[in-house]
Amino acid sequence: xxxxxxxxxxPLTLFNRWQRGLPLVPRPYDALGExxxxxxAEVIEALREGLAGGAISRVxxxxxxxxxxxxxxxxxxxxxxxxxxxxxxxxAEPGVNHNYAREHxxxxxxxxxxxxxxxxxxxxxxxxxxxxxxxxRLPMRRAYRIDLGxxxxxxxxxxxxxxxxxxxxxxxxxxxxxxxxxxxLPLVERPYAALGAPLGLDExxxxxxxxxWCERGTLRRLGVVLRHHEFGITANAMTVFDVxxxxxxxxxxxxxxxxxxxxxxxxxxxxxxxxxxxxxxxxRERAAVxxxxxxxTRAAGLADRxxxxxxxxxxxxxxxxxxxxxxxx
Numbered sequence: 001x002x003x004x005x006x007x008x009x010x011p012l013t014l015f016n017r018w019q020r021g022l023p024l025v026p027r028p029y030d031a032l033g034e035x036x037x038x039x040x041a042e043v044i045e046a047l048r049e050g051l052a053g054g055a056i057s058r059v060x061x062x063x064x065x066x067x068x069x070x071x072x073x074x075x076x077x078x079x080x081x082x083x084x085x086x087x088x089x090x091x092a093e094p095g096v097n098h099n100y101a102r103e104h105x106x107x108x109x110x111x112x113x114x115x116x117x118x119x120x121x122x123x124x125x126x127x128x129x130x131x132x133x134x135x136x137r138l139p140m141r142r143a144y145r146i147d148l149g150x151x152x153x154x155x156x157x158x159x160x161x162x163x164x165x166x167x168x169x170x171x172x173x174x175x176x177x178x179x180x181x182x183x184x185l186p187l188v189e190r191p192y193a194a195l196g197a198p199l200g201l202d203e204x205x206x207x208x209x210x211x212x213w214c215e216r217g218t219l220r221r222l223g224v225v226l227r228h229h230e231f232g233i234t235a236n237a238m239t240v241f242d243v244x245x246x247x248x249x250x251x252x253x254x255x256x257x258x259x260x261x262x263x264x265x266x267x268x269x270x271x272x273x274x275x276x277x278x279x280x281x282x283x284r285e286r287a288a289v290x291x292x293x294x295x296x297t298r299a300a301g302l303a304d305r306x307x308x309x310x311x312x313x314x315x316x317x318x319x320x321x322x323x324x325x326x327x328x329x
Contacts, residue, residue, distance in 0.1 A: 009036060011046050012231065015055060018224040022059070024207050024214075026190055044187045047224070051187075055230040058184035058320055061210070061219045064167025065143045068178060069323025070120040071113045073267065074127075075106040075136040083108060087316040089131045095123045099317035102238070102310040106136065106273070109238075109310075113321040136270050142249070144264040145256035145279075147220065168216035170324065174209055177201065179324035181210075228282060229315055235286045239293050240275035242306040248277050251300050255279050258296035260289075275308070286311065 009017070014036065023031040029047075030040035038046075050056035065071075078086045083101060090099050090110050099110040112127070114120035128135045143166075170178045176199050186194040196206035213219040228236075243251055248266050255277070256264040263280035279296065283289040290309070297303055 011050060012055065014046060015050055015224050015226060016231075019226060020221045020223045022185070022223040024192075024211050024222075026192065026203055026207070028191065029187075029189070040189060044189075047187055050224075053230075054227055057225040057227050057318065059187065059224055060183070060185045060320070061178075061181045061213070061222050062225060063170075063178070063182075063321070063323060064217050064220045065140065065146060066169060067167040067213075067218045067323065068170045068175065069113060069115050069321075070117045071111060071140070071321060071323070072120055072124065073138040073140070074110050074112060074124060075138065075273075076108040076110075076131070076133045077106050078108050078133055080107070086131045086133055090127055091317045092130075093123055093127050095120070095322060096127075096317060097319050097321045099315075100312045101314040101316065102312050104308065104310045110317070111321070113323055115323065115325050136273060138267045138270055138273070140265050140267050142252070142266040144252040144266070145261060146263055146265065166217070167220070168213075168218045170213070170218055175324050177206065177209060182320055182322055182324055184320075225320065227318055229318075232284050233282050235284055235289045235311065236280065236282045237286075237289050237293060237309050237311045238278060238280050239297070239307060239309050241277040241302055242274045243277045243302070245276075251302055252277055254300040255296055255302075258292075258299050260292040261296055274306070277302075 018032060022028050025031055027040055029043040032038075033040050033043045047056065047059055051058070076086065076090075087099060087101070087108060090096055090108065093112065095112045095114050096110050097113055099108070101107055102109050112120060112123050114123050124135055124137065177196065180195055180199070185191045188194050190203060192206040192210070193203040196202060210219065210222065214222060241251070252264055252266055255261055256279075260281050260283070261279050262282050263278070265278055266276055267278060269276050281289045281292045281296070283292070293309060297307070
């Protein structure tokens, strides 16, 4: 059967399939289309519609921890009646890429990113002043798993993939290219040529740089970045543990290997917040997510450790991080 006679899957199935391995060839959308009986123009149109409809955040790269810039998880205790207003203040800060309400006394959680630690600290201080609410700062110390490119058809049952490894940093001479990739790959016939043209880079230079980044772990993945709520994945929970310092790394490695675990990392404790080991499970149903949490907790030997489970209740913001000085989408 030739490509022209293959019935193309639904757009959502395609977006799910295209989360990784965007071809590093001059016409990658043509290459994607060939596998499902679509033209490159049809692939581009499907991706444009996905962006317009909100199912896709962007088409481009997800950088690994350590590739560049700085990031911090932050939490705020906000009066319930003021939550929407304070969330709007947080969202207005350009470096904030994720902002969620959660079921907890600390009910607003956001991630801020910046080009370096100084700029990050200044960003968080601006939020604190503008909101008039103290911000709990929870910097990451080690990542055991960070991978939101999971199969959205089976988000809580798919086995985990390889553990997280530190990323090779983007060389200073390539930071401008990384900043442009953060904005998203152009939806044109030859996107790598379009990505490099304003920087004086030819298509081959760009493809070679991206291939090197993928091979060295600088880019965790290259493809379609999904907005999981639009796929019905709304029962999302962050579990936090108080673990002795000499046991965190071993427990984190065990957690990261459990089915359904999408994020797992070590963070600093903070005043009134003793928790240092975190993991996330994303799913459609609360009961199924709780089952995954319990199974992972037992498998990691953490059943006797103090913990809390914080389900998200509202998504205020979800965009790509900005580590290299790119303008916010």
